[in-house]
Amino acid sequence: MSQDLALFExxxxxxxxxxxxxxxxxASAESCTGGLIAAACTALAGSSDWFDAGFVTYSNAxxxxxxxxxxxxxxxxxxxxxxxxxxxxxxxxxxxxAGVVVAVTGIAGPSGGSATKPVGTVWLAWALRGGELHSERxxxxxxxxxxxxxxxxxxxxxxxxxx
Numbered sequence: 001m002s003q004d005l006a007l008f009e010x011x012x013x014x015x016x017x018x019x020x021x022x023x024x025x026x027a028s029a030e031s032c033t034g035g036l037i038a039a040a041c042t043a044l045a046g047s048s049d050w051f052d053a054g055f056v057t058y059s060n061a062x063x064x065x066x067x068x069x070x071x072x073x074x075x076x077x078x079x080x081x082x083x084x085x086x087x088x089x090x091x092x093x094x095x096x097x098a099g100v101v102v103a104v105t106g107i108a109g110p111s112g113g114s115a116t117k118p119v120g121t122v123w124l125a126w127a128l129r130g131g132e133l134h135s136e137r138x139x140x141x142x143x144x145x146x147x148x149x150x151x152x153x154x155x156x157x158x159x160x161x162x163x
Contacts (some may be wrong), residue, residue, distance in 0.1 A: 012040055019099075025097055027096040060066065063079065
């Protein structure tokens with residue numbers, strides 16, 4: 001793995017082994033991480049056995065176009081919401097061959113936060129195809145890089161826990 005992605009190597013190997021053992025593929029739907037989950041996974045040789053697709057949907061328009069997230073849903077709840085991250089996960093499942101999906105949206109900073117959604121707020125969703133869709137709100141500390149790294153780590157952890 002590249003030096004920058006090496007800190008995810010153990011998590012990625014464990015997740016990949018578990019997916020391979022079950023014959024499942026993974027997809028990611030990412031906003032604030034900008035493709036880091038997909039990059040961490042595909043940095044590992046052999047990931048084509050278990051990684052299907054990565055959707056980088058940084059803008060609201062991309063969330064709608066690539067994942068089918070309703071503009072009305074985004075308008076009603078905001079891009080940083082439980083409703084939107086769940087719709088992102090559902091969209092990734094519908095538009096991929098993956099059996100496991102993780103989706104993230106958040107405010108990595110240093111700007112963009114508000115009193116109700118401060119910098120470091122992240123929504124994460126994860127699901128096994130045909131199973132329950134889970135989600136959680138995270139409040140992460142640190143600079144932009146730290147928030148993104150912690151988000152990737154939590155997403156990989158939650159996907160692994162499904163298996």
